[in-house]
Amino acid sequence: MATTSNAEFIVANLEFDDIKSNLKTYLSAQNIFQDYNFDGSNISVLLDVLAYNTYYNAIHLNAVASEMFLDSAQIRDSVYSHAKQMNYMPTSRRSSVAHVDITVTPSDSPHTITVPRLTEFQTTVGDNVYTFSTNSSLVLNSGSSYTASNVDIYEGEVVNEFYLVANSQNTYYINNQDIDTSSLTVKVRTSNTDTTNTTWTRSNSLFGVTSTSNVFFIQAASNGSYEIVFGNDTFGRKLTDGNIVEASYRASNKDDSDGANSFTATGTVGGYSTVSTALITKATGGGDKQEVDDVKFAAPRALSVQERAVTVTDYETLVKNEFPDITALNVYGGEDADPPEFGKVIMVAKSNVYTTLPQSRKQAMVDFIGPKSSIAVEPRVIDAGTLSIKIDSSIIYNINATDSQANDIKVSVESAINTFSSDNLTDFKKTMRHSKLVEKINESDTAILSNETNATIYKTINPKLNAAYTKTIDFHNPLKQDNPISANTQGSYTGFSTPAVSSETFTFNSTTGASFRDDGTGTLQIVVANSSSLQVLEANAGSVSYGSGNVSITNVTINAITTGTTIKLYARSNTNDITTKNSDIVEIADGDVTVTINGVRE
Numbered sequence: 001m002a003t004t005s006n007a008e009f010i011v012a013n014l015e016f017d018d019i020k021s022n023l024k025t026y027l028s029a030q031n032i033f034q035d036y037n038f039d040g041s042n043i044s045v046l047l048d049v050l051a052y053n054t055y056y057n058a059i060h061l062n063a064v065a066s067e068m069f070l071d072s073a074q075i076r077d078s079v080y081s082h083a084k085q086m087n088y089m090p091t092s093r094r095s096s097v098a099h100v101d102i103t104v105t106p107s108d109s110p111h112t113i114t115v116p117r118l119t120e121f122q123t124t125v126g127d128n129v130y131t132f133s134t135n136s137s138l139v140l141n142s143g144s145s146y147t148a149s150n151v152d153i154y155e156g157e158v159v160n161e162f163y164l165v166a167n168s169q170n171t172y173y174i175n176n177q178d179i180d181t182s183s184l185t186v187k188v189r190t191s192n193t194d195t196t197n198t199t200w201t202r203s204n205s206l207f208g209v210t211s212t213s214n215v216f217f218i219q220a221a222s223n224g225s226y227e228i229v230f231g232n233d234t235f236g237r238k239l240t241d242g243n244i245v246e247a248s249y250r251a252s253n254k255d256d257s258d259g260a261n262s263f264t265a266t267g268t269v270g271g272y273s274t275v276s277t278a279l280i281t282k283a284t285g286g287g288d289k290q291e292v293d294d295v296k297f298a299a300p301r302a303l304s305v306q307e308r309a310v311t312v313t314d315y316e317t318l319v320k321n322e323f324p325d326i327t328a329l330n331v332y333g334g335e336d337a338d339p340p341e342f343g344k345v346i347m348v349a350k351s352n353v354y355t356t357l358p359q360s361r362k363q364a365m366v367d368f369i370g371p372k373s374s375i376a377v378e379p380r381v382i383d384a385g386t387l388s389i390k391i392d393s394s395i396i397y398n399i400n401a402t403d404s405q406a407n408d409i410k411v412s413v414e415s416a417i418n419t420f421s422s423d424n425l426t427d428f429k430k431t432m433r434h435s436k437l438v439e440k441i442n443e444s445d446t447a448i449l450s451n452e453t454n455a456t457i458y459k460t461i462n463p464k465l466n467a468a469y470t471k472t473i474d475f476h477n478p479l480k481q482d483n484p485i486s487a488n489t490q491g492s493y494t495g496f497s498t499p500a501v502s503s504e505t506f507t508f509n510s511t512t513g514a515s516f517r518d519d520g521t522g523t524l525q526i527v528v529a530n531s532s533s534l535q536v537l538e539a540n541a542g543s544v545s546y547g548s549g550n551v552s553i554t555n556v557t558i559n560a561i562t563t564g565t566t567i568k569l570y571a572r573s574n575t576n577d578i579t580t581k582n583s584d585i586v587e588i589a590d591g592d593v594t595v596t597i598n599g600v601r602e
Contacts, residue, residue, distance in 0.1 A: 014058045020051040070296055079292050080220035087307070088299040090220050091324045092181040093252040096155040096286035097353055098123075098132060098279070100263055103147040104140055105274040113140040113270040115148065118158055120267070121277065123260040130155050130257040131266070132283070133250070135183070140270075150280050150358065155257045156180055156250030164192075165243040170230040177225045177289075178251040186216050186228060187246045188239065197246065200230075204322070205307040207371055209235045224289060255286035285325050285353030309372040315347060315379075322368055323361075325353040328384065330428035332582055338474065345377050348428065348583040350384040357383055386459070387476065387584040389432060390570070390592040391417055393441060393453040399599040402447035406597040409445050413595045416444035421588035430586050434576035449600070457578055458570045461553075468555045475549035476581040478574040484520035501544055501551055504568045507560040508537055516553070516569060518544045524551065546574070 024038045024047060038044055066072040070082040083090060100121075104113050115138040120131050132153040140146040159179075163172045187197040203215040215236045221227040228247060230239050239245070260283040265275040290298075301317050309315050315331040328350040334341030347365065351357055362381040369379050397409050404412075420440045425432060434455065441451045457477065463469040479500040501518040508514040508526050514537055517527045524542035528535040542553040549571065561567055580586045 016055045083299040086299045086303040088302040090290040090295045094287040095180045095252040096257045096283040098283040099281040101278040121263040156252045161247045163245040165239045172228045180250045180252040183250040254288045325351045347381045385584045387586045389588045390456045394596045397447040412444040432578040458568045460566045471553045473551045477549045479546045480572040480574040481546040505562040
């Protein structure tokens with residue numbers, strides 16, 4: 001009788017060669033197989049089969065185990081399944097949106113003209129034609145010259161899907177993975193012979209939903225698509241067999257149509273064929289469905305919020321999830337506003353679709369977050385401001401240490417400054433650290449010996465011409481106060497004084513070349529200044545609070561602006577580090593960087 005050795009079978013190694021080697025080692029230790037040539041006999045084929053089978057099973061079981069947990073899951077369907085358990089819905093594709101004025105020129109004189117919802121317009125980007133459509137119906141009247149101003153039009157083919165309710169089914173799969181879920185509308189009619197549709201409302205939670213509520217829910221489904229889910233007569237009205245469900249939505253082309261700036265109606269509007277559009281804002285904001293890694297990051301945080309807005313993080317998580325175009329959001333209590341607004345929560349939003357959020361968008365955000373907030377709290381949305389930084393950097397570099405030309409050094413420095421801004425600024429609650437910026441400039445080229453970099457902050461004002469203008473500008477940084485300028489001998493002091501506040505030029509009282517300038521004592525003046533003299537046109541145009549950085553312009557009438565339609569109001573910070581507060585985003589724009597290069601030989 002053959003005997004069996006006590007050789008151990010090693011299972012820790014999962015590579016094919018290791019598995020086969022372990023099998024050979026184990027079998028060769030058995031008395032019955034001591035004379036076998038495992039490499040040259042047919043048993044080698046059997047060992048290959050066993051090793052491959054073991055290897056495949058190990059890979060399969062490892063993948064299965066990985067997909068069981070959100071942190072390690074890689075397949076979109078697995079991540080969606082985990083997210084569903086956390087009541088988190090991954091965002092879908094988003095349609096590009098453009099803003100236009102729509103004008104209809106009728107052949108007669110009707111009182112009103114109705115522009116139906118989903119009225120289509122076409123545009124061309126490159127060699128591709130895209131369809132945009134209105135999101136709601138519009139009514140044009142003769143008093144407005146039959147013009148609808150600043151209308152949102154969204155890219156995407158309109159898709160309609162119909163479902164027949166049978167066997168008490170309440171979940172319906174949306175067949176197009178390119179859906180923009182924000183555009184989804186659902187209507188239900190009682191039977192195929194009924195022509196009356198009832199519009200059902202999308203609900204994001206169970207708050208306020210009763211057994212008779214005509215609501216539907218959306219949840220992530222397989223293959224990266226979504227499902228429409230109806231109620232069960234406890235939360236939401238349940239469908240009955242024979243009902244017809246009509247789902248309508250846009251199939252988005254992601255950001256392919258971003259940049260479109262010319263739109264043409266594809267048919268008649270209100271029965272009239274003469275339809276024109278005037279561009280307000282070119283198409284932007286298109287996007288793909290949420291990346292798997294983003295879902296894995298966001299789902300646990302959405303779970304912690306539990307559909308209620310109490311903390312700042314709650315507001316930020318809920319709003320950003322519901323409105324994907326909001327790229328930056330700052331939330332603070334009304335008691336921290338200036339002036340204070342007690343009982344309110346202020347949300348400052350920056351969008352990648354809108355330069356300035358339209359009132360309709362702000363109201364949509366308030367309507368969404370309001371029911372999730374405390375009863376005593378009133379949410380309010382305001383636009384983000386910008387605290388811009390103008391950089392002047394003088395560079396000294398060693399000519400002997402590099403083959404680069406002065407312009408090459410300049411390009412490297414400008415690139416380093418722009419990268420510093422994008423990496424460290426362009427968001428709320430950021431601080432421009434002067435020492436860090438200087439460090440990045442020095443590191444941009446090994447030949448740089450030193451740099452002297454100065455930062456000036458500014459904000460832009462847009463006064464209405466030939467009308468009294470009053471405005472308070474808060475720089476949120478203490479300003480560097482200079483020696484007061486004597487009203488009697490100010491000409492001789494001009495070359496030695498640097499004001500805390502100055503501005504671009506404009507025309508005041510028919511005098512060109514005028515600008516704002518503080519006098520060093522807290523009074524804002526309007527002057528005409530050059531390197532040798534200072535002429536005061538208005539001795540008291542407002543005030544400057546050097547400690548808080550608050551500048552007030554009071555009842556100033558400006559006749560014309562020298563360049564463009566806005567005026568930059570500059571301020572010198574009393575500290576090298578520049579910070580922001582509440583509603584401002586600090587940034588260094590590309591056009592605000594001036595670099596001077598000086599070469600020396602060492």
